[in-house]
Amino acid sequence: DTEVTQTPKHLVMGMTNKKSLKCEQHMGHRAMYWYKQKAKKPPELMFVYSYEKLSINESVPSRFSPECPNSSLLNLHLHALQPEDSALYLCASSRRAWGDEAFFGQGTRLTVV
Amino acid sequence: QQPVQSPQAVILREGEDAVINCSSSKALYSVHWYRQKHGEAPVFLMILLKGGEQKGHEKISASFNEKKQQSSLYLTASQLSYSGTYFCGTVPPSYGKLTFGQGTILTVHP
Numbered sequence: 492d493t494e495v496t497q498t499p500k501h502l503v504m505g506m507t508n509k510k511s512l513k514c515e516q517h518m519g520h521r522a523m524y525w526y527k528q529k530a531k532k533p534p535e536l537m538f539v540y541s542y543e544k545l546s547i548n549e550s551v552p553s554r555f556s557p558e559c560p561n562s563s564l565l566n567l568h569l570h571a572l573q574p575e576d577s578a579l580y581l582c583a584s585s586r587r588a589w590g591d592e593a594f595f596g597q598g599t600r601l602t603v604v
Numbered sequence: 605q606q607p608v609q610s611p612q613a614v615i616l617r618e619g620e621d622a623v624i625n626c627s628s629s630k631a632l633y634s635v636h637w638y639r640q641k642h643g644e645a646p647v648f649l650m651i652l653l654k655g656g657e658q659k660g661h662e663k664i665s666a667s668f669n670e671k672k673q674q675s676s677l678y679l680t681a682s683q684l685s686y687s688g689t690y691f692c693g694t695v696p697p698s699y700g701k702l703t704f705g706q707g708t709i710l711t712v713h714p
Contacts, residue, residue, distance in 0.1 A: 495645075531707075532706070532707075533606075533691050533704035533705065533706055533707050534646065534691075534704055535704075536701055536702070536703075539701065547701055549701075581645060581646070589634070589695045589700070589701065589702055591651070592636075592648040592651060593636070593648060593702075594648070595645035595646045595647070596645060597644065597645050598645060
């Protein structure tokens with residue numbers, strides 16, 4: 492199984508809502524990542540978890556809150572988002588951070604209204 | 605520091621070759637190459653490590669010049685399936701993060 496599964500695929504939320512994005516992998520990877528991608532732009536790193544510990548937070552606003560409950564799961568909790576936060580949110584995993592091939596999920600297309 | 609890719613876009617006929625370049629102003633530990641088709645996730649192509657050899661599989665290969673902090677992706681005898689946006693990603697020598705270039709849009713026509 493070389494798949495990273497993200498749910499939901501699409502999400503529309505209001506600026507006062509609270510929602511969560513989920514990511515799951517069963518490849519035994521110990522590094523997991525959240526990226527944000529705007530149209531026609533490269534993926535932009537948000538967070539890195541290595542061995543279930545947050546190792547990099549790219550100065551992301553606190554309205555985005557990551558969580559790694561175990562080595563297979565990664566969540567991104569969303570609260571009080573702004574319309575400019577609308578984007579494709581990609582989860583990825585790799586055997587170890589940065590040194591190996593990263594597998595990306597299909598992403599969650601988020602629209603904030 | 606974001607690596608710089610060139611060209612920004614390439615249009616090919618099936619069977620033609622293409623080269624995509626990736627350049628960094630900083631020392632590099634590794635270079636990663638990904639392809640992303642419209643509406644899909646990025647897909648890993650290859651990783652080149654400092655001190656490593658040129659890599660390749662089938663008709664896609666890449667090189668890494670550590671001294672010049674540059675990498676090139678070579679696509680030979682292009683196929684329609686090669687169309688997409690190609691991103692290089694660079695990792696600095698110290699424990700750092702992978703930073704993607706701005707992407708190169710490759711379009712292959714029949």
